[in-house]
Amino acid sequence: MTAPQPLQPLEGRTRLIATVALSFATFMNVLDTTIANVSLPAIAGDMGVSPNQGTWVITSFAVANAISVPLTGWLTQRFGQVRLFVASILLFTLASFLCGLSTSLPMLIAFRVLQGFVAGPMIPLSQALLMSSYPKEKVGIALAAWSMTTLVAPVMGPILGGWISDNMSWPWIFYVNVPAGLIAAWVVWGIFKTRETATRKLPIDAVGLVLLIVWVSALQLTLDKGKELDWFNSMEIVALAATAFMGFCFFVVWELKEPHPVVDLTLFKLRNFTVSTIAISLGYGLFFGTVVLMPLWLQQYMGYTSTWAGLATAPVGILAIVLSPIVGKNLHKFDARYIASFAFVVFALASWMRSHFTIQADFWSFFAPQFVQGAAMATFFIPLVSISLSQMKPERIPSASGVSSFVRITFGAMGASVFTTLWENRASLHHARLAENISALQPVAANTLTQLQASGMSEQQSLGLIERLLSQQAFTLAADELFWLSCMIFLVLTATVWFAHPVRGGKMAAGGGDH
Structure with a gap:
């Protein structure tokens, strides 16, 4: 067994470069959970499948990623944090290239599974390596730097994916990872190769x-x-x-x-880890469901292009970027539970604002709740990760982060599936109810048909336009219902975090031990 060596925090410029490289690798990983969202219509059309079947491009990555994340603890002890992290980046880069070469949906899904599987250790290991690079009193800043990547990447994904789909071709949403991955792997290895962790051979479960x-x-x-x-x-x-x-x-x-x-379930004996994992997973599931739903609705029923659908979700990153460093720097001054509760209240407010969308909603109507939600994202991950790791010994952090990420990613994939399923089911119900009021004997409908035909449309064209309007209204009502439901669940989650012991600056406050 390799003898463990105490690691001193990195200093100055080296620490800054390390933070950027680790964060960039994480950014690249998280980006791929959402970059395909607005590209689904383009991918589905190119491969001759429906947009609903195209959602497998998203969920296949998420499920494979979730399955491999818990292996992080075992793989780390077997190969070391640094070697495993660099290997994950390089394999992720290769898988991204293969995704871009795909010529059929089964082929693309297979490579997305591979991409998600090899990406598993990247997020928990980036967190562990980053925290080992900072002194204890600056852990909040480290968590802020790390969380900004997990906050901003889901926002940048639709923007970048939309622009690429409209101006280039969808394979380039995967090709962009190649140079980024190679650079990140080179920089991380150069800085961390002398900071490898202890290894030992353990049997695989x-x-x-x-x-x-x-x-x-x-x-x-x-x-x-x-x-x-x-x-x-x-x-x-x-x-x-x-x-x-x-x-x-x-x-x-x-x-x-x-x-x-393979998954250390004894971690759930720690109250703070359990409470934080539940809160962050349910919150992320709701958030990710919205991230998938919004571009589909905007493109299919509101007439938005891929680029504009991405831009409509972009404002969420403004406050997230501005506030995350402030939250990280001042985390030690406050009970983390207050900050997490604030996040859920703001999430609920943004969802409530969305629940009032109509088919007349313009770009600025989408801007406001997205902008507000940025404050929630800045105060969501940082305090909950702090609560989660507050009772952890350093050697358990990779395993704990892996298990927490596994649950969170699994709930994210479930959120995407549940949201799209409920959206279609509720839209079908609303469409049926709206269609009941459309008949030749109904005065308003008859008058509308007459006016449309008088404007030069045929009867078939007039009926087609009315059908389009009905679908647009039905899917908008269904989306509003899901946003309202999300608002209610976020309010419930506000109380959930108070089952955890008080935490300040990543450590439990006095008297907060587990019994």
């Missing part, structure tokens, strides 16, 4: 890994295919749901008894 893959994959397939197969009226969905449930139960029992588990 093969049974736990197989069970993890089975139940997570079955759960995501249930969510993704449910809307196509009429949910539990389909024996395939029943079988998938049963597999997910039984696989999860066997997984929990096995992991609790396994001496070297």
